[in-house]
Amino acid sequence: MVAPYGYAFTFVMGVFSVLLLGWDGFQSYSSGWVFGFLAVIWSLLMMMRLMSLATPAREDKTPSSTLAQKILNSFYERQEERHHYVLMKSMGGSFVLFFAGLLCFLGWQIFCALAPSQKSFMDGFMQSISAFQDGTSSNFRAVYDWGQMFMLALSLSMMAFVLRTHAPSRAPTRSMMIVVASYAVAGLITFLGLSVEHAASFSQSVSNPDVAGSGAGTGLWLAGALYGDGAPTMFELLLIETGIGGVAMVAFMMFVPLGAITLGAPSKRVDSLVLSCAMIIGICLIISVFLPMSPALGAYMLLCLMGLFLAWGAAEIGVYTPQRA
Amino acid sequence: MAKPSSTRFCRNNICVTLAFGFVFFSLFAGVFFCMLKNPRALAQDYAKLATIALSYGDVVGAKAAAEQSLKQNPTSRQSWEVMAKILLESGDSRGAQKAARIANALGHPAGGQNLLYAMPAELRLSFLAMSDKDIR
Numbered sequence: 001m002v003a004p005y006g007y008a009f010t011f012v013m014g015v016f017s018v019l020l021l022g023w024d025g026f027q028s029y030s031s032g033w034v035f036g037f038l039a040v041i042w043s044l045l046m047m048m049r050l051m052s053l054a055t056p057a058r059e060d061k062t063p064s065s066t067l068a069q070k071i072l073n074s075f076y077e078r079q080e081e082r083h084h085y086v087l088m089k090s091m092g093g094s095f096v097l098f099f100a101g102l103l104c105f106l107g108w109q110i111f112c113a114l115a116p117s118q119k120s121f122m123d124g125f126m127q128s129i130s131a132f133q134d135g136t137s138s139n140f141r142a143v144y145d146w147g148q149m150f151m152l153a154l155s156l157s158m159m160a161f162v163l164r165t166h167a168p169s170r171a172p173t174r175s176m177m178i179v180v181a182s183y184a185v186a187g188l189i190t191f192l193g194l195s196v197e198h199a200a201s202f203s204q205s206v207s208n209p210d211v212a213g214s215g216a217g218t219g220l221w222l223a224g225a226l227y228g229d230g231a232p233t234m235f236e237l238l239l240i241e242t243g244i245g246g247v248a249m250v251a252f253m254m255f256v257p258l259g260a261i262t263l264g265a266p267s268k269r270v271d272s273l274v275l276s277c278a279m280i281i282g283i284c285l286i287i288s289v290f291l292p293m294s295p296a297l298g299a300y301m302l303l304c305l306m307g308l309f310l311a312w313g314a315a316e317i318g319v320y321t322p323q324r325a
Numbered sequence: 326m327a328k329p330s331s332t333r334f335c336r337n338n339i340c341v342t343l344a345f346g347f348v349f350f351s352l353f354a355g356v357f358f359c360m361l362k363n364p365r366a367l368a369q370d371y372a373k374l375a376t377i378a379l380s381y382g383d384v385v386g387a388k389a390a391a392e393q394s395l396k397q398n399p400t401s402r403q404s405w406e407v408m409a410k411i412l413l414e415s416g417d418s419r420g421a422q423k424a425a426r427i428a429n430a431l432g433h434p435a436g437g438q439n440l441l442y443a444m445p446a447e448l449r450l451s452f453l454a455m456s457d458k459d460i461r
Contacts, residue, residue: 036356
């Protein structure tokens with residue numbers, strides 16, 4: 001039996017993840033655990049969801065001798081069929097493409113980290129191995145940085161799966177899509193309103209004791225006295241870190257859900273409200289890729305992704321209608 | 326003929342088994358990652374240790390701590406500044422100049438932004454490729 005609070009709980013944990021990711025940017029060096037914590041949260045959520053979908057609705061196989069028993073058995077059977085349908089649809093379809101894209105991107109990132117600039121891959125790899133063996137350079141910082149990205153990728157894939165399984169519940173999906181689309185538009189206005197140099201250093205300004213909580217923030221803001229310096233956008237970061245190959249892989253990963261939503265539109269599986277909210281969220285997400293990157297923007301992008309995953313599931317899985325012979 | 330139960334299918338399905346495997350892997354990886362000490366925090370601690378050692382006149386100990394700090398995080402501006410001071414104290418003015426130059430370059434952007442992505446590309450790539458010889 002699927003717990004009725006599963007949907008709301010998942011969404012609350014999603015919002016908690018968004019806040020946690022944003023909060024991480026306001027901390028100094030001590031918040032690296034956030035990424036591991038996110039992976040733990042989402043693995044527990046995915047485990048609960050998998051168990052609720054794969055566990056039989058009836059443990060005892062009571063023979064259907066009475067009419068009431070027959071009706072109950074039929075109900076359980078249909079519930080199991082529905083769970084099976086949702087489970088198989090959530091793991092299949094375009095999710096396979098998305099997951100494969102994610103794995104390719106992670107592999108490509110390791111390749112790029114081991115072979116920076118003009119060095120060949122084998123040179124970089126062998127140098128890293130020998131440095132590790134000699135104990136001359138731990139290179140642990142680079143591994144730790146990459147580990148954060150790996151944890152985030154794990155969390156994202158599990159979040160995509162869990163939200164996709166919840167998407168066929170039409171009523172809550174509609175309301176959640178409205179909420180996420182509203183926040184996506186409001187967030188986009190906020191980030192566009194902050195000028196290029198201010199958005200990047202917003203976290204610094206907030207963590208500055210002279211500004212935060214002293215009531216002088218607004219004055220400083222209007223006087224333009226916040227810390228300012230240009231920060232690269234997500235697009236530029238990807239281009240710097242992983243080259244055109246990495247950008248192409250991320251674009252592919254982003255367009256898998258967007259494409260599934262678009263292709264699902266004519267089939268009437270998904271209602272127009274969810275579709276229009278998904279399009280708004282998708283546009284916000286694409287624009288935010290070209291805005292100066294900051295931790296707050298990263299959290300905003302995670303919120304947009306939540307809405308996108310939900311709409312993706314709604315478009316691809318749709319509502320289960322039992323097949324009648 | 327009886328229809329195969331969907332429940333039995335779910336239980337025996339390889340996809341479900343793999344999904345559970347993936348979940349357990351993520352769970353353990355997440356717990357392991359939570360227990361790791363952030364190298365940036367370690368570098369900061371070593372840099373503080375080096376500063377304290379230098380204030381007590383222990384140049385050798387301060388240099389060892391600063392080297393450890395830079396090994397943990399070669400992109401720490403604070404560590405390079407401390408290293409420049411130590412090298413100056415020990416009479417290596419050329420090395421001190423080099424360390425100060427690196428610290429200055431790492432000063433971008435203003436306010437000691439600790440986020441690595443805010444660093445210019447050429448700097449980041451050169452530091453990733455940097456060996457221990459460059460520190461000495």
